[in-house]
Amino acid sequence: MANSFECVHLSSITKSFPATQAGDSRLMILEGISLTIRHGQSVAIVGKSGSGKSTLLEIAAGLLEPDSGTVMVDGVSLHGLDDRQKAILRAKKMGFIFQASYMLADFTALENVRIAALLAGSSPREADAAATDLLHRVGLEKRLHHTSDKLSGGERQRVVIARALVNDPAIIFADEPTGNLDEENAAMIEDLLINLVKERTATLLLVTHNPQFAGRLDRVLTLRERTLVEGM
Amino acid sequence: MSNEVAALLIRRSLGLIGNMASRRRILLQILLIALSVTALVFALVFVTSMSDAIANKYALINSGHLIVHDRSFPTSGSYDSYRVGTTYGLLYSKETTAMVFLKGVEDTYFSGKRKDELVMLEESGESTTLMKVMISKSLARTLNVHPGENLALMIGTEKTVRPTLVRIGSIYDSGYKELDEMLVFTDLSSLIRLGGESVSFHHEILVEMDQIEKVRDRLIAEGYQVTTWSDEAPQIASNLITSKEVTFIIISIIGLLLGYATSELARQMVEDDKRQITLLLLLGARRRMLGFSYLLSVLIVTIIALIFGIAGGILLSYGMPKVLPLIERQSFSLFSFYLLRFPIAIPIKRILILGALVMLSSAAAVFFSLNRALRKQTVSSLAFD
Numbered sequence: 238m239a240n241s242f243e244c245v246h247l248s249s250i251t252k253s254f255p256a257t258q259a260g261d262s263r264l265m266i267l268e269g270i271s272l273t274i275r276h277g278q279s280v281a282i283v284g285k286s287g288s289g290k291s292t293l294l295e296i297a298a299g300l301l302e303p304d305s306g307t308v309m310v311d312g313v314s315l316h317g318l319d320d321r322q323k324a325i326l327r328a329k330k331m332g333f334i335f336q337a338s339y340m341l342a343d344f345t346a347l348e349n350v351r352i353a354a355l356l357a358g359s360s361p362r363e364a365d366a367a368a369t370d371l372l373h374r375v376g377l378e379k380r381l382h383h384t385s386d387k388l389s390g391g392e393r394q395r396v397v398i399a400r401a402l403v404n405d406p407a408i409i410f411a412d413e414p415t416g417n418l419d420e421e422n423a424a425m426i427e428d429l430l431i432n433l434v435k436e437r438t439a440t441l442l443l444v445t446h447n448p449q450f451a452g453r454l455d456r457v458l459t460l461r462e463r464t465l466v467e468g469m
Numbered sequence: 470m471s472n473e474v475a476a477l478l479i480r481r482s483l484g485l486i487g488n489m490a491s492r493r494r495i496l497l498q499i500l501l502i503a504l505s506v507t508a509l510v511f512a513l514v515f516v517t518s519m520s521d522a523i524a525n526k527y528a529l530i531n532s533g534h535l536i537v538h539d540r541s542f543p544t545s546g547s548y549d550s551y552r553v554g555t556t557y558g559l560l561y562s563k564e565t566t567a568m569v570f571l572k573g574v575e576d577t578y579f580s581g582k583r584k585d586e587l588v589m590l591e592e593s594g595e596s597t598t599l600m601k602v603m604i605s606k607s608l609a610r611t612l613n614v615h616p617g618e619n620l621a622l623m624i625g626t627e628k629t630v631r632p633t634l635v636r637i638g639s640i641y642d643s644g645y646k647e648l649d650e651m652l653v654f655t656d657l658s659s660l661i662r663l664g665g666e667s668v669s670f671h672h673e674i675l676v677e678m679d680q681i682e683k684v685r686d687r688l689i690a691e692g693y694q695v696t697t698w699s700d701e702a703p704q705i706a707s708n709l710i711t712s713k714e715v716t717f718i719i720i721s722i723i724g725l726l727l728g729y730a731t732s733e734l735a736r737q738m739v740e741d742d743k744r745q746i747t748l749l750l751l752l753g754a755r756r757r758m759l760g761f762s763y764l765l766s767v768l769i770v771t772i773i774a775l776i777f778g779i780a781g782g783i784l785l786s787y788g789m790p791k792v793l794p795l796i797e798r799q800s801f802s803l804f805s806f807y808l809l810r811f812p813i814a815i816p817i818k819r820i821l822i823l824g825a826l827v828m829l830s831s832a833a834a835v836f837f838s839l840n841r842a843l844r845k846q847t848v849s850s851l852a853f854d
Contacts, residue, residue, distance in 0.1 A: 300751075321755060328753020339748050343487030348477065355474050356753040364473075400752075 243309070244408050244440040245274040245297055250306035252292055266292050268463040270306070274456075276407070279434060279441035281451035283469060284460035290444040291412055293460060297442060298331060298410045299323055311407040328357040332401030332439070334430070336413035338393035340385035346372055346396045347381040350403050357404040364403075371399035375429055391422030395429065402433055408440040415450065427453065474754065475762040482738055482766035491741075495770060498734050502774030503781060505727050506827065509720050510782020510820055514813060515789065516716040520709045522811030525678055527648055527705055528698040529586045533673025534681050536701060538694045542672045548684075549675040551578050554660050554668040560604075560653070561621040561632065562612035569608070569653045571624070573660030573668065582675060592639040593617035600659040601638030605649035609640045616640055624664045633663055644811075717819055724823045728771070728830025732838035735767045739842035746843065760839045767835045768828070775824050782820075786813050 250270040253263040266289040274280050282290050295301035297308060299315040308315045311330050318326065327333075340349050347368055354364035372381055375395040385393055394414060401409050414430060415423035427450050434441045443454065448469060451457045458465050477486070484492030528534045533551065544552050554573035559566055579587065590606055593616035602622070604612075614620065616639055621632040635655075643649040661668055676684045681697050688695045699706035739746065746759055790813070 324750070324753045324755055327751060333751055339744065341745055341748060343481050343491075344477070352474055352477065352749075353752045356471070356749075361473050 242275050243273050244276045244278070244311055245272070245442065246307075246309040247272040247293075247297060248307045248309075250293070250296055250303045250308070252289070252296060252301070252303050265463060267296070267303070270463075270465050272297075272458070272465060274408075274440055274442060276440055277438045278456060279431070279443070279454040280456045280458060281443045281445055281454045282458050282460055282465075283445060283448065283451050286446075288460045289463065290460050293465075294410055294412055294442060294444050298333070299326065328353075329404060330407045332404070332406040332409040334394075334397050334401050334409065334411040334414045336416040338390060338397050338417070340388075340393055340396055342385055345382045345384055346377055346388065346392075346399075349385075349396055350400045353400045354403045359404070367403050368399070371403055372396070374433070375399050389422075391418055391425060394418060394422070394426050398426070398430055398433065402437060402439070405437060406439060408442060409434060411441065411443045413445055414443070415445075415447065423447075471755065471758045474749075475758055475765070478749075478759070478762040479766050479769070482763060483769060494737070498731075498770055499774045499777065502727065502731065502771060502827075503777040505723075506775055506778025506824075507781035507785060509723060509727075509823060510779050511785045511789075513717065513720050513819055513823065514782060514786035514815060516713055517816045517819070518786070518789075518811055518814045520713045521678065521814045523645060523648070524698070524706070524709050526586050526643060526645060526811075527702060528678075529583045529675065530643055531648060531652065532698045532701045534676045534678070534698055535674040535685055535688065536696045536698070537672040537674060537688060538696070539672075540670055542693060544672070548688075549581070551575065551673045551675075552657065552670065553578075553673050554657050554664070554670050556624055556660065556664045556667045556669065558622050558624040558653075558664075560602075560608075560612060560635075561623070562614050562618075564613050565611065567608060567611050568651065569604075570651045571602075571622075571653050571655060571660060571664070573655055573657035573664075575657050578654075587641045587643055590640045590642050591616045593637065595636075597636045599634055599636040600655060600663060602635050603639045603641055603654040604637060605646075605652060606640055606642040607646045607650040608653070609637075611650070622663070624667055721823060721826055724826045725830040728827040728832075729834040731767055731771055731831040732834035734770065735763055735835040735838050736842055738763055738766065739839060756843050760836075760843055763839050764832065764835050768832060771828060771831045775827060779820055779824060783815060786815070789813065 248271050250267055251265075252267040253265045256262060256264055270293065282293060284290050292301065296303050297310070299308065299310065299318070310326065313326060313330075315323070315326075340346075341352060344352065347365075350368035350371060351361075351364045354367050355361065359367065369381065372378060375398055377392060377395055377399070380388060380392055383392075385396075388396065394417075398414075401411075409430075411430065415426050418426060430441070431453055433439075441454065443451070445451050451469065456467075457469050458467060459469055480486045482491070482495075484495045533553075537550070542550065544550060552575060556571050558569055558571050560569050595617055599619065600622075602620070604614075609615070612620070614637055616637050618637050619634050620637065622635045623630060623632040641649070641654075643652075674684065674688075685695050685697055749759060750756070790811070
């Protein structure tokens, strides 16, 4: 049963991939993983490269189907949702931040954030206001009308953070959001993300290699030998 | 507010937002479609104009648009009518013989519209007591004769078959060999005198092509025995109709293929925007909305190209009467036997059908191509790589 305090609930998740060489059995990545994240909680998942952190994040976000097990986000079971229902859920309840700062090419910073708001059902006026406000909040008030090719890596990642937060989602999924940035920019993005998530009482599920960054969150989980354990 | 997003995506696809490369790609696509449509419209106008002109020329110099077979038909009345006598004969030059269709006409025959259909190339000013004939450029070439020369004409009457000497008074050019290579004009009274009982009489009535049926019905109601030019020359009429129809069918098929080719633009757009599409899907965009925005972008490109293409084809067609004789003079002497001067007839209805076919096939091809391409795009293909 879904609890109203639970933002994400994973139950007995198993995931394997086809073997890369003929004759090998399937490659098991996740085995019987269960996880509950409360509303407003920030959780970091750490682990070695190839341990399945990103796979777990994709399953929790509904981007990848598990072999078995169930996923619930904000009280809604992802199993059996059609494309349309999943699209609505992603637009309204989820925000995504990637290692590569993917912006919609040819669109300005403002349009990038505005489009996310429009897709979630905001009116053009509401979308404008929310996008402008968030871009001010991430310090890009002078870069509103710059396209991605005119922004630095750090600035692009700030646009992505603003875009992820513009619809006040229940949960932000972030995979190595500082992975491609220099130390100075990485520190700025860490602060920005943690502060904004707290400010908006959003839930954060973060995958990172950086123990310092992970240590700043409410909870740290380590993915080790296909299972999840508390702490680093 | 998906409409707002769709509008932004369409503007981007059309190159109104974004880089020069996409703008160049769109302009090139518009140019290619427009040039193809220009060629198709030009071909359509050319065939229609030429067929209509041949039909009209045939009616004007061979039979009239309407033929009244009653001798009692009044020559001066509310119709533009001409009394004509016809018979067949053989013309002998020093070198060869040709079978000819002799038309005896009165002085008023070559006036008005009919006058414009013939170009007098050479005339003999010499006076003679011989019967004068006017032969075509193609017949003069066949017989190898010139104005002022004498020919032997033989008309078979019921009583006798005997050759008579006639003088070539002038040589004309109707502009179309197929219509005039047998046609010889002469004075009606001379033909009656020479041909006697073998000459048959009728009245030719000239009307506008689109008035033929209406005037025929009126004449029949007045009690006359009437046929149209197409009744008199069913082979020519059906050939002209068939060539117009076949050309239109071929042009329509090319139009359908052209529409299909636009799906390549849609496929290219989706291919270039793979990551964008995945990102938009991740942000909650619906495939249907994305498909709609690409479909509309391609249709806008197609409509713009069609407008330019149709306008280009029509403009080119109006330049055709100037260009064809120029080409004839420059190089293609063979052209001189064909109709090179004719009024331009724009088949609006057929051009619109062609445009609609291009649009429909474009929409259908793009729809299926986009569906296929967009189905391949899943949110997990971007995922957290």
